Amino acid sequence: MIFAFDWTQLAQQIVIGLASGGVWATLAVALVLIYRSTGVVNFAQGEMAMFSTFIAWSLVNHGLSYWAAFFLTVAISFVAGVAVERVVIRPVESAPVLTVVIVTLGLFFLVNGAARWIWTPEVRSLPNAFSTRPIDVGGVAFSIQDLGNIAVSLAAVGLLWVFYRFTKLGLASRAAAVNPEASRLLGVRVSWMLALGWGLAAAMGAVSGMLTAPALASFDQNLMQPVLLYAFAGAVLGGIDSPLGAVVGTMLLGVLVNLVGTYVDWVGTELQLPVALAVILGVLLIKPTGLFGRESVRRV
Amino acid sequence: MRQRVLGSGLWLLVVGVALVVYLFAPTFVSDFHSRDLAHAGVFFIAICGLNLLTGYTGQISLGHGALMAIGGYTTAALVVHEHWRDVWTIPLAGLAAGIVGFVIGLPALRLSGLYLALATFAFAVAMPSLLKKFSGLTGGGQGLRLLESAPEQVTGISGTVTIFGHSMTQNHFLYYLTWAVGLVGFLLAWLIVRGRLGRVFRAVRDSEIAAASAGVNLARYKTLAFAISGVYAGVAGALLAIQDEIVNPLTFTFLLSILILVGTVVGGLGSLPGMVLGALFVQYLPDISTRVSDAQGVPDFVYGAAIILVMILLPSGAGGLLRRLARPLTTRLYTRP
Numbered sequence: 147m148i149f150a151f152d153w154t155q156l157a158q159q160i161v162i163g164l165a166s167g168g169v170w171a172t173l174a175v176a177l178v179l180i181y182r183s184t185g186v187v188n189f190a191q192g193e194m195a196m197f198s199t200f201i202a203w204s205l206v207n208h209g210l211s212y213w214a215a216f217f218l219t220v221a222i223s224f225v226a227g228v229a230v231e232r233v234v235i236r237p238v239e240s241a242p243v244l245t246v247v248i249v250t251l252g253l254f255f256l257v258n259g260a261a262r263w264i265w266t267p268e269v270r271s272l273p274n275a276f277s278t279r280p281i282d283v284g285g286v287a288f289s290i291q292d293l294g295n296i297a298v299s300l301a302a303v304g305l306l307w308v309f310y311r312f313t314k315l316g317l318a319s320r321a322a323a324v325n326p327e328a329s330r331l332l333g334v335r336v337s338w339m340l341a342l343g344w345g346l347a348a349a350m351g352a353v354s355g356m357l358t359a360p361a362l363a364s365f366d367q368n369l370m371q372p373v374l375l376y377a378f379a380g381a382v383l384g385g386i387d388s389p390l391g392a393v394v395g396t397m398l399l400g401v402l403v404n405l406v407g408t409y410v411d412w413v414g415t416e417l418q419l420p421v422a423l424a425v426i427l428g429v430l431l432i433k434p435t436g437l438f439g440r441e442s443v444r445r446v
Numbered sequence: 447m448r449q450r451v452l453g454s455g456l457w458l459l460v461v462g463v464a465l466v467v468y469l470f471a472p473t474f475v476s477d478f479h480s481r482d483l484a485h486a487g488v489f490f491i492a493i494c495g496l497n498l499l500t501g502y503t504g505q506i507s508l509g510h511g512a513l514m515a516i517g518g519y520t521t522a523a524l525v526v527h528e529h530w531r532d533v534w535t536i537p538l539a540g541l542a543a544g545i546v547g548f549v550i551g552l553p554a555l556r557l558s559g560l561y562l563a564l565a566t567f568a569f570a571v572a573m574p575s576l577l578k579k580f581s582g583l584t585g586g587g588q589g590l591r592l593l594e595s596a597p598e599q600v601t602g603i604s605g606t607v608t609i610f611g612h613s614m615t616q617n618h619f620l621y622y623l624t625w626a627v628g629l630v631g632f633l634l635a636w637l638i639v640r641g642r643l644g645r646v647f648r649a650v651r652d653s654e655i656a657a658a659s660a661g662v663n664l665a666r667y668k669t670l671a672f673a674i675s676g677v678y679a680g681v682a683g684a685l686l687a688i689q690d691e692i693v694n695p696l697t698f699t700f701l702l703s704i705l706i707l708v709g710t711v712v713g714g715l716g717s718l719p720g721m722v723l724g725a726l727f728v729q730y731l732p733d734i735s736t737r738v739s740d741a742q743g744v745p746d747f748v749y750g751a752a753i754i755l756v757m758i759l760l761p762s763g764a765g766g767l768l769r770r771l772a773r774p775l776t777t778r779l780y781t782r783p
Contacts, residue, residue, distance in 0.1 A: 238758055257750070382561060420571065424568065427565055
């Protein structure tokens, strides 16, 4: 294996890893958004993204083009995310953290059940957003789809960053996350800022789902469960309260998983996730707040 | 003085009612249902263990299903490979899972909150793949079959079990066995919580820094909490293997860890009596949801909706409700006039 080391293959595998990492990154950023505002990991994030993907599939089935369905679904998901926060999360806003976590677990079952109730379990597929034709860069063949996935993911995360960094609403919601009491005194509607966070997270999740599905020959209601695991792991690796960390963490994880799966025979596809998690654990033991996480300082 | 007598009387009453319910429950339900109750007992033991860890020591674990796997596979391997009697493997299964729990507790010294959740979660996710990988010991994806490989060691194979000259069906035996272990586990947990160890655990939960400055050795007590919790999970896993007469990787997926966590929070963190309700909730909710309608997806929908509703109505779990119901009584008993 070592003797016939192929550098172009390595480059290819890295790009493939970045592409899957990019798709996970959008879901990881969704997790970070909710973590920063609500303080919990939303276990239902993947299922919500799956539901969005099924909405997109229905739209495409009714004759819309992929991109029309894409933007419409993002909008629908935003509204649905806000609605979910208002109906399900708001009643437990002041409850202990683990109670909220269990509510998101309940939401996981509920959304998954609803999707199987509405859309029967049959084999379905989404059209490819990008051509799967390979392009040649310096002797290395990259698929346009992989590059497109990376571009769309980064664009989505970039737009989100612009929103939080340069708009008044974004500033208000950051303030609400950092110091709810002071923000409330300054006239920020903190509770609605949480709902906004859930809406944006649902929209990001929708992007992730709609990029995941076309890459598969067919998909069903379990589409996003592995993606959620990778997104969670990547977000924690990057430091769960940092969106930039989530992107870098998932991208690194994507490359790591792909390389380990390709080059270490013993691991194969079966042990990819456990090995990746073990590596992350190693990193966390050295740097317990993740790569980009802030050390939290508390008054005793 | 009068209060103390009344207080002890109240406790004796509760214990007495629990014992009567325990002894006579199988006579009121069908033979088949006592197996369900036995299964609920497995959840009860695992949930008690997780509550000691999460509810009293403040350390989250998403990996208790994997600790149950250690216990279950210890039992199955001893029966299948070494031809031990199934029930005698329980202590060793508890010990094995306790040791593994101790080892998982080591990262907990560096990590807290979400990062600890990830560490234990990694363990839970990796477990099924690891079980498949080391197929020599674990039988790979097929798992280990107690009934086929060592039928003579399965208690109750002949259909009836005789204990103290009292013969009963295998399902009743499994029920009595599981809940007897469960009651012992409950009493031990109660003693731990009431004693010095419980105070130390709570101190760690409420503020690690304050506990450390009061002289608590954090490393020792955190890993100890993980080890004790692991013993409970291991015993629960062993009983599950004995009930099912088979173990395979599909039994011990991440979902099992989730169910135990749901049961613990629904039962009420930091409340031991609530754990019975948590276990019954986790055991019977799937049945009930299927009964609503078995159309594709509907049971899961109902299941999720029920979890959300319970959490909205009882944010501190069934334990919080029990405390609130008992408050008028206990206030009258314990406050001095």
